[in-house]
Amino acid sequence: MALSPSARAPLADEVTAKLRAMVQSGEWPLHQRIPSETELMAGLGVSRGTLREGIKALAHSGMLEVRRGDGTYVRATSELSGAARRMYQDHTEQHILEVRLGLDTQAARLAARHATADDVTALRALLTARDQAWAGGDYEAWARADWGFHERVAQASGNPLLHELYLSFGSAFHQDLLKQQRRPGFDGRPHEGHDHLADAIEARDEDAAAATVDRNLNSCAEWLAG
Amino acid sequence: MALSPSARAPLADEVTAKLRAMVQSGEWPLHQRIPSETELMAGLGVSRGTLREGIKALAHSGMLEVRRGDGTYVRATSELSGAARRMYQDHTEQHILEVRLGLDTQAARLAARHATADDVTALRALLTARDQAWAGGDYEAWARADWGFHERVAQASGNPLLHELYLSFGSAFHQDLLKQQRRPGFDGRPHEGHDHLADAIEARDEDAAAATVDRNLNSCAEWLAG
DNA sequence: CAGACATCAAACGTCTAACCTTTAGGCTGG
DNA sequence: CCAGCCTAAAGGTTAGACGTTTGATGTCTG
Numbered sequence: 001m002a003l004s005p006s007a008r009a010p011l012a013d014e015v016t017a018k019l020r021a022m023v024q025s026g027e028w029p030l031h032q033r034i035p036s037e038t039e040l041m042a043g044l045g046v047s048r049g050t051l052r053e054g055i056k057a058l059a060h061s062g063m064l065e066v067r068r069g070d071g072t073y074v075r076a077t078s079e080l081s082g083a084a085r086r087m088y089q090d091h092t093e094q095h096i097l098e099v100r101l102g103l104d105t106q107a108a109r110l111a112a113r114h115a116t117a118d119d120v121t122a123l124r125a126l127l128t129a130r131d132q133a134w135a136g137g138d139y140e141a142w143a144r145a146d147w148g149f150h151e152r153v154a155q156a157s158g159n160p161l162l163h164e165l166y167l168s169f170g171s172a173f174h175q176d177l178l179k180q181q182r183r184p185g186f187d188g189r190p191h192e193g194h195d196h197l198a199d200a201i202e203a204r205d206e207d208a209a210a211a212t213v214d215r216n217l218n219s220c221a222e223w224l225a226g
Numbered sequence: 227m228a229l230s231p232s233a234r235a236p237l238a239d240e241v242t243a244k245l246r247a248m249v250q251s252g253e254w255p256l257h258q259r260i261p262s263e264t265e266l267m268a269g270l271g272v273s274r275g276t277l278r279e280g281i282k283a284l285a286h287s288g289m290l291e292v293r294r295g296d297g298t299y300v301r302a303t304s305e306l307s308g309a310a311r312r313m314y315q316d317h318t319e320q321h322i323l324e325v326r327l328g329l330d331t332q333a334a335r336l337a338a339r340h341a342t343a344d345d346v347t348a349l350r351a352l353l354t355a356r357d358q359a360w361a362g363g364d365y366e367a368w369a370r371a372d373w374g375f376h377e378r379v380a381q382a383s384g385n386p387l388l389h390e391l392y393l394s395f396g397s398a399f400h401q402d403l404l405k406q407q408r409r410p411g412f413d414g415r416p417h418e419g420h421d422h423l424a425d426a427i428e429a430r431d432e433d434a435a436a437a438t439v440d441r442n443l444n445s446c447a448e449w450l451a452g
Numbered sequence: 453c454a455g456a457c458a459t460c461a462a463a464c465g466t467c468t469a470a471c472c473t474t475t476a477g478g479c480t481g482g
Numbered sequence: 483c484c485a486g487c488c489t490a491a492a493g494g495t496t497a498g499a500c501g502t503t504t505g506a507t508g509t510c511t512g
Contacts, residue, residue, distance in 0.1 A: 010294070010465065016286060030498060047467045049275050052493090056238060056279040057286030061309060068236070068493050069475030079309040083287060086305065091387040098385050103325075110324060135394050161317040217393030236494065262463060273496045278464090294464045295503030 011046055015054030018044065023074055032036045033071040034064070053226055080168035089148040094221070103166060104150070105210045110157035112201045112209040119156035121200045126152060130194070147174045149194060156201065193219075197203060237272055240282030244270065248301055249289055259297040290337070306394030314426045320447070326399060328442045329392060330376070331436045335350040336383035338427045338435040345382035349424045352378060356420070375420060384425065419445075 022028045035043065041051055055072060058064045062082025065075045075081075088096060111119070126149040133141035147170065154166035166173075193216035200209035248254045261269065268278055281298060284290045288308025292302045301307075314322060337345070352375040359367035375394070380392035392399075419442035426435035 010292075012282060013464080040493080049468095050279070050466060052275070053279055053282040056283050060242060060283035061287055066236075066493070067475080069473070069491080071475095071492065079312065080306070083305040083309055087387065087390065095385045095387045098332065098336060098383075099329075099388050099391065102328045102388070105332075106324065106328030157324075159321045161313065161321045162325050162328070164313065165325065238494080264463080275497090276495060279494095292464070293504080295462080296505070362477065 008048050012050045012053040012057075014043055015046055015051055016057045019054055019058055020063065020079070022057075024077055028074050030074050030077065033073050036071060049079070076168070078164050078168050080165065081171065082188045084168045085172060088169075096172070097217060100169075101214065103162065103169075104213045104217060105155075107154045107159075107162055107166065108197060108209040108213040109206045110159055110162070111153050112204050112206040114158035115156040115201050115204075119152065120198065120202045122152055123149060123156070123201065127194055127198060143174065146194075153197070153201070238279040238283075241270055241272055241277055242283045245280055245284055246289065246305070249284075251301060254300050255340045256300050257298050257304065262297060302394070304390050304394050306391065307397065310394045311398060314395075322398065322442060323447050327394075327440065329388065329395075330379075330439045330443060333380040333383045333385075333388055333392065334427070334435040334439040335432045336385055336388070336422060337379050338430050338432040340384035341382040341427050341430075345378065346424065346428045348378055349375060349382070349427065353420055353424060369400065372420075378421070379427070 019034075022034070028034050034040075037048055037051060037055075038088070041048055044051065055064060055066065059066050059072070060082055061079040063074070063076050063079050063084065064072055066072045073133050130142060130145035130149065133139075133145055150173070151166060151170060154163045157163065193212050197209055197212045197216070200206075200212055229286050245312055248260070250444070256262050262264075263274060263277060263281075267274055270277065281292065284305070284306060285292050285298075286308055287305040288311065289300070289302050290298055290299045294424075352371050356371035356375065358369060359365075359371055376399070377392060377396060380389045383389065419438050423438045426432075426438055
Protein backbone atom coordinates (compact mmCIF):
# COMPACT_ATOMS: atom_id res chain seq x y z
CA MET A 1 0.00 0.00 0.00
CA ALA A 2 1.15 3.49 -0.72
CA LEU A 3 0.15 4.94 2.61
CA SER A 4 1.26 4.17 6.17
CA PRO A 5 3.47 7.22 6.65
CA SER A 6 5.84 5.42 8.95
CA ALA A 7 5.13 3.00 11.75
CA ARG A 8 2.00 2.41 13.80
CA ALA A 9 2.29 2.50 17.54
CA PRO A 10 2.41 -0.96 19.09
CA LEU A 11 -1.02 -2.34 19.88
CA ALA A 12 -0.03 -3.03 23.46
CA ASP A 13 0.73 0.64 23.96
CA GLU A 14 -2.68 1.59 22.67
CA VAL A 15 -4.19 -0.87 25.08
CA THR A 16 -2.24 0.71 27.93
CA ALA A 17 -3.45 4.15 26.92
CA LYS A 18 -7.07 3.00 26.75
CA LEU A 19 -6.88 1.34 30.14
CA ARG A 20 -5.31 4.44 31.65
CA ALA A 21 -8.02 6.57 30.09
CA MET A 22 -10.71 4.37 31.62
CA VAL A 23 -9.21 4.93 35.05
CA GLN A 24 -8.50 8.63 34.74
CA SER A 25 -11.91 9.35 33.29
CA GLY A 26 -13.44 7.71 36.32
CA GLU A 27 -15.24 5.08 34.31
CA TRP A 28 -13.41 2.54 36.45
CA PRO A 29 -13.57 4.05 39.93
CA LEU A 30 -10.91 3.69 42.58
CA HIS A 31 -10.86 0.40 44.51
CA GLN A 32 -13.23 -1.21 42.02
CA ARG A 33 -12.57 -4.34 40.01
CA ILE A 34 -12.19 -3.87 36.28
CA PRO A 35 -13.56 -6.34 33.71
CA SER A 36 -11.83 -9.69 33.41
CA GLU A 37 -9.13 -10.36 30.87
CA THR A 38 -11.57 -12.38 28.80
CA GLU A 39 -14.02 -9.51 28.59
CA LEU A 40 -11.32 -6.96 27.84
CA MET A 41 -9.89 -9.18 25.10
CA ALA A 42 -13.25 -9.13 23.38
CA GLY A 43 -13.90 -5.47 24.07
CA LEU A 44 -10.55 -4.25 22.78
CA GLY A 45 -10.13 -6.86 20.07
CA VAL A 46 -6.65 -7.96 21.05
CA SER A 47 -5.12 -11.22 22.13
CA ARG A 48 -4.58 -12.07 25.75
CA GLY A 49 -0.83 -11.64 25.61
CA THR A 50 -1.08 -8.15 24.19
CA LEU A 51 -3.73 -7.22 26.72
CA ARG A 52 -1.66 -8.55 29.60
CA GLU A 53 1.36 -6.51 28.51
CA GLY A 54 -0.77 -3.40 28.76
CA ILE A 55 -2.20 -4.35 32.13
CA LYS A 56 1.17 -5.25 33.54
CA ALA A 57 2.59 -1.88 32.57
CA LEU A 58 -0.09 -0.06 34.57
CA ALA A 59 0.12 -2.55 37.40
CA HIS A 60 3.85 -1.94 37.68
CA SER A 61 3.32 1.79 37.89
CA GLY A 62 0.88 1.35 40.75
CA MET A 63 -2.31 2.30 38.97
CA LEU A 64 -3.71 -1.25 38.91
CA GLU A 65 -3.30 -4.25 41.19
CA VAL A 66 -3.70 -7.72 39.71
CA ARG A 67 -4.89 -10.34 42.15
CA ARG A 68 -4.43 -13.88 40.98
CA GLY A 69 -7.62 -15.89 41.01
CA ASP A 70 -9.69 -12.84 41.79
CA GLY A 71 -9.39 -9.97 39.37
CA THR A 72 -7.74 -6.62 38.67
CA TYR A 73 -8.46 -3.55 40.80
CA VAL A 74 -7.91 0.18 40.44
CA ARG A 75 -5.45 1.31 43.10
CA ALA A 76 -4.54 4.86 42.05
CA THR A 77 -5.48 7.43 39.47
CA SER A 78 -1.90 8.48 38.86
CA GLU A 79 1.03 6.39 37.66
CA LEU A 80 3.61 7.81 40.01
CA SER A 81 2.75 5.85 43.12
CA GLY A 82 4.53 2.65 42.13
CA ALA A 83 7.80 4.35 41.28
CA ALA A 84 7.42 6.63 44.27
CA ARG A 85 7.01 3.77 46.70
CA ARG A 86 9.96 1.96 45.14
CA MET A 87 12.16 5.03 45.38
CA TYR A 88 11.25 5.53 48.99
CA GLN A 89 12.57 2.18 50.00
CA ASP A 90 16.02 3.15 48.81
CA HIS A 91 16.37 6.37 50.77
CA THR A 92 16.69 7.44 54.39
CA GLU A 93 14.10 9.23 56.48
CA GLN A 94 16.30 12.28 56.52
CA HIS A 95 16.34 12.60 52.74
CA ILE A 96 12.65 11.92 52.44
CA LEU A 97 11.92 14.64 54.94
CA GLU A 98 14.06 17.09 53.02
CA VAL A 99 12.16 16.48 49.80
CA ARG A 100 8.90 16.69 51.61
CA LEU A 101 9.96 19.99 53.10
CA GLY A 102 10.46 21.41 49.62
CA LEU A 103 7.08 20.29 48.38
CA ASP A 104 5.24 21.17 51.57
CA THR A 105 6.66 24.65 51.76
CA GLN A 106 5.68 25.41 48.20
CA ALA A 107 2.22 23.93 48.73
CA ALA A 108 1.67 26.10 51.78
CA ARG A 109 2.82 29.21 49.96
CA LEU A 110 0.54 28.58 47.01
CA ALA A 111 -2.34 27.66 49.29
CA ALA A 112 -2.01 31.02 51.00
CA ARG A 113 -2.23 32.59 47.57
CA HIS A 114 -5.13 30.61 46.12
CA ALA A 115 -7.12 28.94 48.89
CA THR A 116 -10.88 29.39 48.75
CA ALA A 117 -13.23 29.84 51.69
CA ASP A 118 -14.23 26.21 51.33
CA ASP A 119 -10.61 25.16 51.61
CA VAL A 120 -10.18 27.05 54.86
CA THR A 121 -13.38 25.59 56.29
CA ALA A 122 -12.26 22.08 55.39
CA LEU A 123 -8.83 22.65 56.93
CA ARG A 124 -10.37 23.86 60.19
CA ALA A 125 -12.68 20.87 60.29
CA LEU A 126 -9.77 18.48 59.79
CA LEU A 127 -7.83 20.10 62.61
CA THR A 128 -10.80 19.75 64.92
CA ALA A 129 -11.14 16.09 64.01
CA ARG A 130 -7.42 15.68 64.57
CA ASP A 131 -7.55 17.08 68.09
CA GLN A 132 -10.59 15.02 68.97
CA ALA A 133 -8.96 11.85 67.73
CA TRP A 134 -5.86 12.57 69.78
CA ALA A 135 -7.92 13.29 72.87
CA GLY A 136 -9.84 10.05 72.35
CA GLY A 137 -6.67 8.04 71.88
CA ASP A 138 -7.67 6.97 68.39
CA TYR A 139 -4.27 6.87 66.73
CA GLU A 140 -5.56 5.77 63.37
CA ALA A 141 -8.10 8.55 63.13
CA TRP A 142 -5.46 11.02 64.26
CA ALA A 143 -3.08 9.96 61.50
CA ARG A 144 -5.87 10.05 58.94
CA ALA A 145 -6.91 13.56 59.89
CA ASP A 146 -3.32 14.75 60.03
CA TRP A 147 -2.55 13.44 56.59
CA GLY A 148 -5.88 14.73 55.31
CA PHE A 149 -4.89 18.19 56.47
CA HIS A 150 -1.60 18.16 54.60
CA GLU A 151 -3.21 16.73 51.51
CA ARG A 152 -5.91 19.37 51.60
CA VAL A 153 -3.28 22.08 51.78
CA ALA A 154 -1.73 20.65 48.63
CA GLN A 155 -5.12 20.68 46.97
CA ALA A 156 -5.78 24.25 48.07
CA SER A 157 -2.58 25.29 46.30
CA GLY A 158 -4.60 25.26 43.12
CA ASN A 159 -1.77 23.42 41.39
CA PRO A 160 -2.99 20.02 40.13
CA LEU A 161 0.54 18.84 39.39
CA LEU A 162 1.69 19.56 42.89
CA HIS A 163 -1.43 17.98 44.31
CA GLU A 164 -0.94 14.85 42.24
CA LEU A 165 2.70 14.60 43.26
CA TYR A 166 1.67 14.94 46.86
CA LEU A 167 -0.94 12.22 46.54
CA SER A 168 1.46 9.87 44.82
CA PHE A 169 4.05 10.25 47.52
CA GLY A 170 1.29 10.28 50.08
CA SER A 171 1.39 6.65 51.14
CA ALA A 172 5.05 6.95 51.95
CA PHE A 173 4.61 10.28 53.70
CA HIS A 174 1.79 8.85 55.70
CA GLN A 175 3.91 5.87 56.66
CA ASP A 176 6.45 8.27 58.06
CA LEU A 177 3.75 9.88 60.12
CA LEU A 178 2.79 6.56 61.61
CA LYS A 179 6.41 5.84 62.39
CA GLN A 180 6.65 9.08 64.31
CA GLN A 181 3.63 8.59 66.46
CA ARG A 182 4.71 5.18 67.54
CA ARG A 183 7.77 6.54 69.28
CA PRO A 184 7.45 6.91 73.01
CA GLY A 185 6.87 10.39 74.25
CA PHE A 186 5.28 11.62 71.07
CA ASP A 187 2.51 14.11 71.58
CA GLY A 188 0.31 14.79 68.58
CA ARG A 189 -1.47 17.79 70.02
CA PRO A 190 1.11 20.36 71.06
CA HIS A 191 2.31 20.86 67.52
CA GLU A 192 0.12 23.88 67.09
CA GLY A 193 1.91 24.72 63.87
CA HIS A 194 -1.04 23.27 62.03
CA ASP A 195 -3.30 25.96 63.45
CA HIS A 196 -0.78 28.63 62.61
CA LEU A 197 -0.59 27.33 59.07
CA ALA A 198 -4.36 27.47 58.73
CA ASP A 199 -4.29 31.01 60.10
CA ALA A 200 -1.61 32.07 57.65
CA ILE A 201 -3.50 30.57 54.73
CA GLU A 202 -6.70 32.29 55.74
CA ALA A 203 -4.83 35.57 56.14
CA ARG A 204 -3.22 35.06 52.71
CA ASP A 205 0.20 35.50 54.24
CA GLU A 206 2.47 33.44 51.99
CA ASP A 207 5.67 34.02 53.88
CA ALA A 208 4.11 33.13 57.21
CA ALA A 209 2.64 29.95 55.76
CA ALA A 210 5.97 28.88 54.31
CA ALA A 211 7.80 29.77 57.50
CA THR A 212 5.35 27.78 59.59
CA VAL A 213 5.82 24.65 57.50
CA ASP A 214 9.55 25.12 57.62
CA ARG A 215 9.48 25.39 61.39
CA ASN A 216 7.19 22.39 61.80
CA LEU A 217 9.13 20.01 59.63
CA ASN A 218 12.48 21.13 60.93
CA SER A 219 11.42 20.53 64.49
CA CYS A 220 10.12 17.20 63.31
CA ALA A 221 13.49 16.43 61.79
CA GLU A 222 15.26 17.34 65.01
CA TRP A 223 12.86 15.19 66.97
CA LEU A 224 13.61 12.24 64.69
CA ALA A 225 17.34 12.80 65.02
CA GLY A 226 17.30 13.36 68.77
CA MET B 227 2.56 -30.11 50.09
CA ALA B 228 3.15 -28.77 53.55
CA LEU B 229 5.34 -25.88 52.52
CA SER B 230 4.71 -22.81 50.40
CA PRO B 231 4.01 -20.39 53.26
CA SER B 232 1.57 -18.38 51.21
CA ALA B 233 1.85 -17.36 47.58
CA ARG B 234 4.92 -16.94 45.43
CA ALA B 235 5.32 -13.65 43.62
CA PRO B 236 4.38 -13.84 39.97
CA LEU B 237 7.27 -14.87 37.74
CA ALA B 238 6.82 -11.81 35.58
CA ASP B 239 7.42 -9.58 38.61
CA GLU B 240 10.63 -11.39 39.39
CA VAL B 241 11.69 -10.85 35.81
CA THR B 242 10.94 -7.16 36.12
CA ALA B 243 12.98 -6.95 39.31
CA LYS B 244 15.93 -8.73 37.72
CA LEU B 245 15.87 -6.51 34.67
CA ARG B 246 15.71 -3.41 36.85
CA ALA B 247 18.60 -4.70 38.91
CA MET B 248 20.68 -5.18 35.76
CA VAL B 249 20.10 -1.56 34.83
CA GLN B 250 20.57 -0.04 38.26
CA SER B 251 23.70 -2.04 38.92
CA GLY B 252 25.17 -0.64 35.74
CA GLU B 253 25.62 -4.04 34.15
CA TRP B 254 23.50 -2.73 31.29
CA PRO B 255 24.78 0.82 30.80
CA LEU B 256 22.69 3.75 29.70
CA HIS B 257 21.92 3.99 25.97
CA GLN B 258 23.15 0.46 25.37
CA ARG B 259 21.16 -2.36 23.86
CA ILE B 260 20.28 -5.21 26.18
CA PRO B 261 20.28 -8.88 25.11
CA SER B 262 17.54 -10.02 22.74
CA GLU B 263 14.33 -11.58 23.97
CA THR B 264 15.54 -14.98 22.82
CA GLU B 265 18.70 -14.73 24.88
CA LEU B 266 16.88 -13.41 27.94
CA MET B 267 14.31 -16.21 27.69
CA ALA B 268 17.10 -18.74 27.93
CA GLY B 269 19.01 -16.79 30.56
CA LEU B 270 16.07 -16.31 32.89
CA GLY B 271 14.33 -19.58 32.12
CA VAL B 272 10.92 -18.11 31.40
CA SER B 273 8.66 -18.09 28.38
CA ARG B 274 8.57 -15.20 25.99
CA GLY B 275 5.19 -13.96 27.13
CA THR B 276 6.29 -13.71 30.74
CA LEU B 277 9.53 -12.04 29.73
CA ARG B 278 7.73 -9.50 27.58
CA GLU B 279 5.38 -8.60 30.43
CA GLY B 280 8.40 -7.76 32.53
CA ILE B 281 10.05 -5.77 29.79
CA LYS B 282 6.91 -3.84 28.97
CA ALA B 283 6.49 -2.78 32.59
CA LEU B 284 9.94 -1.17 32.62
CA ALA B 285 9.47 0.22 29.13
CA HIS B 286 6.27 1.91 30.22
CA SER B 287 8.01 3.52 33.17
CA GLY B 288 10.67 4.96 30.91
CA MET B 289 13.59 2.82 31.96
CA LEU B 290 13.72 0.81 28.73
CA GLU B 291 12.81 1.58 25.15
CA VAL B 292 11.80 -1.27 22.86
CA ARG B 293 12.52 -0.69 19.18
CA ARG B 294 10.76 -3.04 16.85
CA GLY B 295 13.06 -4.89 14.51
CA ASP B 296 16.09 -3.58 16.33
CA GLY B 297 16.30 -4.29 20.04
CA THR B 298 15.70 -2.95 23.53
CA TYR B 299 17.76 -0.07 24.92
CA VAL B 300 18.37 1.39 28.37
CA ARG B 301 16.95 4.91 28.49
CA ALA B 302 17.04 5.83 32.19
CA THR B 303 18.27 4.46 35.48
CA SER B 304 15.17 5.53 37.36
CA GLU B 305 11.57 4.56 36.76
CA LEU B 306 10.05 7.96 37.32
CA SER B 307 10.81 9.49 33.96
CA GLY B 308 7.96 7.86 32.08
CA ALA B 309 5.30 8.88 34.54
CA ALA B 310 6.94 12.28 34.93
CA ARG B 311 6.88 12.98 31.21
CA ARG B 312 3.28 11.82 31.00
CA MET B 313 2.23 14.03 33.88
CA TYR B 314 3.92 17.00 32.38
CA GLN B 315 1.83 16.85 29.26
CA ASP B 316 -1.30 17.37 31.29
CA HIS B 317 -0.25 20.50 33.10
CA THR B 318 0.48 24.12 32.27
CA GLU B 319 3.84 25.84 32.24
CA GLN B 320 2.76 27.87 35.24
CA HIS B 321 2.12 24.82 37.39
CA ILE B 322 5.29 23.12 36.27
CA LEU B 323 7.30 26.16 37.19
CA GLU B 324 5.70 26.26 40.63
CA VAL B 325 6.68 22.69 41.35
CA ARG B 326 10.12 23.29 40.04
CA LEU B 327 10.45 26.29 42.28
CA GLY B 328 9.78 24.12 45.30
CA LEU B 329 12.35 21.50 44.34
CA ASP B 330 14.94 24.01 43.14
CA THR B 331 14.76 26.11 46.28
CA GLN B 332 15.23 23.12 48.51
CA ALA B 333 18.08 21.84 46.34
CA ALA B 334 19.85 25.19 46.56
CA ARG B 335 19.42 25.34 50.32
CA LEU B 336 20.79 21.85 50.82
CA ALA B 337 23.61 22.47 48.38
CA ALA B 338 24.68 25.47 50.43
CA ARG B 339 24.74 23.18 53.43
CA HIS B 340 26.53 20.20 51.93
CA ALA B 341 28.38 21.16 48.77
CA THR B 342 32.01 20.05 48.53
CA ALA B 343 34.86 21.99 47.01
CA ASP B 344 34.58 19.80 43.92
CA ASP B 345 30.93 20.73 43.57
CA VAL B 346 31.74 24.43 43.63
CA THR B 347 34.51 24.00 41.10
CA ALA B 348 32.21 22.08 38.78
CA LEU B 349 29.49 24.72 39.12
CA ARG B 350 31.91 27.50 38.24
CA ALA B 351 33.13 25.57 35.21
CA LEU B 352 29.60 25.04 33.98
CA LEU B 353 28.83 28.75 34.31
CA THR B 354 31.93 29.60 32.31
CA ALA B 355 30.93 27.16 29.60
CA ARG B 356 27.43 28.61 29.66
CA ASP B 357 28.66 32.15 29.07
CA GLN B 358 31.03 31.07 26.32
CA ALA B 359 28.27 29.16 24.55
CA TRP B 360 26.00 32.18 24.71
CA ALA B 361 28.72 34.46 23.39
CA GLY B 362 29.39 32.02 20.57
CA GLY B 363 25.74 31.76 19.69
CA ASP B 364 25.67 28.04 20.33
CA TYR B 365 22.16 27.67 21.72
CA GLU B 366 22.36 23.95 22.21
CA ALA B 367 25.55 24.13 24.22
CA TRP B 368 24.10 26.97 26.25
CA ALA B 369 21.02 24.95 27.16
CA ARG B 370 23.15 21.94 28.00
CA ALA B 371 25.41 23.93 30.30
CA ASP B 372 22.47 25.70 31.91
CA TRP B 373 20.68 22.46 32.66
CA GLY B 374 23.94 20.89 33.76
CA PHE B 375 24.34 23.66 36.31
CA HIS B 376 20.90 23.12 37.82
CA GLU B 377 21.37 19.36 37.86
CA ARG B 378 24.73 19.73 39.54
CA VAL B 379 23.18 21.88 42.23
CA ALA B 380 20.69 19.10 42.90
CA GLN B 381 23.54 16.63 43.11
CA ALA B 382 25.48 18.88 45.45
CA SER B 383 22.52 18.85 47.81
CA GLY B 384 23.79 15.50 48.99
CA ASN B 385 20.25 14.13 48.83
CA PRO B 386 20.09 11.23 46.35
CA LEU B 387 16.29 11.21 46.38
CA LEU B 388 16.10 14.86 45.46
CA HIS B 389 18.75 14.39 42.82
CA GLU B 390 16.92 11.44 41.30
CA LEU B 391 13.64 13.35 41.27
CA TYR B 392 15.37 16.23 39.57
CA LEU B 393 16.88 13.96 36.93
CA SER B 394 13.57 12.25 36.26
CA PHE B 395 11.79 15.51 35.71
CA GLY B 396 14.84 16.79 33.94
CA SER B 397 13.81 16.19 30.37
CA ALA B 398 10.65 18.20 30.91
CA PHE B 399 12.47 20.93 32.79
CA HIS B 400 15.02 21.11 30.04
CA GLN B 401 12.31 21.32 27.44
CA ASP B 402 10.98 24.36 29.23
CA LEU B 403 14.40 25.92 29.06
CA LEU B 404 14.53 25.44 25.33
CA LYS B 405 11.08 26.97 25.00
CA GLN B 406 12.26 30.04 26.85
CA GLN B 407 15.34 30.69 24.80
CA ARG B 408 13.45 30.47 21.55
CA ARG B 409 11.34 33.47 22.42
CA PRO B 410 12.46 36.71 20.78
CA GLY B 411 14.33 39.08 23.01
CA PHE B 412 15.59 36.41 25.35
CA ASP B 413 19.05 37.02 26.70
CA GLY B 414 20.74 34.08 28.37
CA ARG B 415 23.61 36.03 29.89
CA PRO B 416 22.20 38.85 31.99
CA HIS B 417 20.54 36.47 34.40
CA GLU B 418 23.45 36.68 36.77
CA GLY B 419 21.46 34.87 39.40
CA HIS B 420 23.40 31.76 38.54
CA ASP B 421 26.61 33.40 39.67
CA HIS B 422 24.96 34.65 42.83
CA LEU B 423 23.72 31.15 43.53
CA ALA B 424 27.20 29.72 43.12
CA ASP B 425 28.51 32.44 45.44
CA ALA B 426 25.89 31.67 48.06
CA ILE B 427 26.62 27.96 47.90
CA GLU B 428 30.34 28.53 48.26
CA ALA B 429 29.69 30.89 51.18
CA ARG B 430 27.40 28.28 52.74
CA ASP B 431 24.65 30.84 53.00
CA GLU B 432 21.46 28.76 52.80
CA ASP B 433 19.02 31.62 52.96
CA ALA B 434 20.82 33.57 50.26
CA ALA B 435 20.92 30.50 48.02
CA ALA B 436 17.21 29.88 48.45
CA ALA B 437 16.37 33.53 47.95
CA THR B 438 18.42 33.67 44.75
CA VAL B 439 16.62 30.71 43.25
CA ASP B 440 13.30 32.18 44.29
CA ARG B 441 14.17 35.47 42.62
CA ASN B 442 15.43 33.80 39.44
CA LEU B 443 12.47 31.55 38.87
CA ASN B 444 9.94 34.19 39.80
CA SER B 445 11.41 36.62 37.32
CA CYS B 446 11.37 33.78 34.85
CA ALA B 447 7.70 33.21 35.58
CA GLU B 448 6.94 36.89 35.08
CA TRP B 449 8.86 36.88 31.84
CA LEU B 450 6.82 33.92 30.60
CA ALA B 451 3.59 35.60 31.59
CA GLY B 452 4.52 39.00 30.19
C1' DC C 453 34.91 4.22 -7.32
C1' DA C 454 30.56 6.00 -5.31
C1' DG C 455 25.87 5.77 -4.74
C1' DA C 456 21.40 3.51 -5.34
C1' DC C 457 18.96 -0.68 -5.02
C1' DA C 458 17.90 -5.58 -3.81
C1' DT C 459 18.32 -9.07 -0.40
C1' DC C 460 18.62 -11.31 4.02
C1' DA C 461 18.84 -12.29 8.80
C1' DA C 462 17.84 -10.72 13.35
C1' DA C 463 14.56 -8.85 16.53
C1' DC C 464 10.33 -7.33 18.04
C1' DG C 465 4.79 -7.62 17.52
C1' DT C 466 0.82 -10.42 17.68
C1' DC C 467 -2.09 -14.38 17.76
C1' DT C 468 -3.86 -19.02 19.07
C1' DA C 469 -4.64 -22.65 22.22
C1' DA C 470 -3.87 -25.10 25.95
C1' DC C 471 -3.01 -26.20 30.92
C1' DC C 472 -1.96 -24.91 35.84
C1' DT C 473 -2.78 -22.38 40.30
C1' DT C 474 -5.26 -19.49 43.17
C1' DT C 475 -9.25 -17.31 44.94
C1' DA C 476 -14.03 -16.19 46.28
C1' DG C 477 -18.23 -17.72 47.24
C1' DG C 478 -21.78 -21.01 47.44
C1' DC C 479 -23.15 -25.56 49.13
C1' DT C 480 -23.42 -29.08 52.40
C1' DG C 481 -23.31 -31.35 56.54
C1' DG C 482 -22.65 -31.27 61.23
C1' DC D 483 -24.46 -21.14 63.02
C1' DC D 484 -20.15 -22.59 61.72
C1' DA D 485 -16.65 -25.47 59.44
C1' DG D 486 -15.19 -27.67 55.60
C1' DC D 487 -15.69 -29.10 50.79
C1' DC D 488 -16.39 -27.95 46.03
C1' DT D 489 -16.49 -25.55 41.94
C1' DA D 490 -16.58 -21.90 38.62
C1' DA D 491 -14.05 -17.89 37.49
C1' DA D 492 -9.90 -15.37 36.95
C1' DG D 493 -5.25 -14.71 36.54
C1' DG D 494 -0.21 -17.22 35.61
C1' DT D 495 2.56 -19.59 32.35
C1' DT D 496 3.96 -22.08 28.44
C1' DA D 497 4.60 -23.45 23.51
C1' DG D 498 4.74 -22.61 18.77
C1' DA D 499 3.76 -20.10 14.75
C1' DC D 500 3.67 -16.25 11.62
C1' DG D 501 3.83 -11.15 10.48
C1' DT D 502 6.43 -6.75 10.31
C1' DT D 503 10.24 -3.71 10.83
C1' DT D 504 14.89 -2.56 10.93
C1' DG D 505 19.81 -2.57 10.05
C1' DA D 506 23.37 -4.57 7.55
C1' DT D 507 25.23 -6.96 3.73
C1' DG D 508 25.98 -7.47 -0.94
C1' DT D 509 25.33 -6.25 -5.74
C1' DC D 510 24.51 -3.57 -9.68
C1' DT D 511 24.89 0.61 -12.27
C1' DG D 512 26.51 5.21 -13.77
